[in-house]
Amino acid sequence: SQQGEEDPQALSIQEGENATMNCSYKTSINNLQWYRQNSGRGLVHLILIRSNEREKHSGRLRVTLDTSKKSSSLLITASRAADTASYFCARIHTGANNLFFGTGTRLTVIP
């Protein structure tokens, strides 16, 4: 399988805490993207990090990429109840044109 692993599968935190989700993959990548999915809705693109980048920020989101370890992490700072959703990493493998999605982390932020 070309899918990677996301860790943890589920995460429950209190509002105001930080949430960290991890994504590992098996083959070399062109870029890695993070998406969010609210219950019963489609996915929404959050952030894209290229293989030659190590860190990227967007508002309360921070993404890191370690190509030597074939892993990425998504940090959401100062979480809010509205951040409750599933978060997916998706990779463009080198030489491919398609996204390969992980199975997601289900984040619950308790008010």
Place this chain on the structure above:
Amino acid sequence: DVKVTQSSRYLVKRTGEKVFLECVQDMDHENMFWYRQDPGLGLRLIYFSYDVKMKEKGDIPEGYSVSREKKERFSLILESASTNQTSMYLCASSLGNGIQPQHFGDGTRLSIL
């Protein structure tokens, strides 16, 4: 904002029926994709298209076909629906060469009885 519209949010069909799922995007994107999403399996690519009348198989094309007669419309066809095709189906579109972010519709939850 890009809008990807899937024709139905919920659909119930019977085994053996021919089922059409429609997807329309309004931003002149070259690329369109069909995924299915199942618990514990994430999103799996069924078919994709990089241009009008062009299609490529994804990871799980068996039992499905697609049609892209116009740039803005990408249809997924279940030739003879089976119960194992009960799932959430998601359509997406993107610019350019596939490296760009994908924009998703809200999905069609399809039940095959």
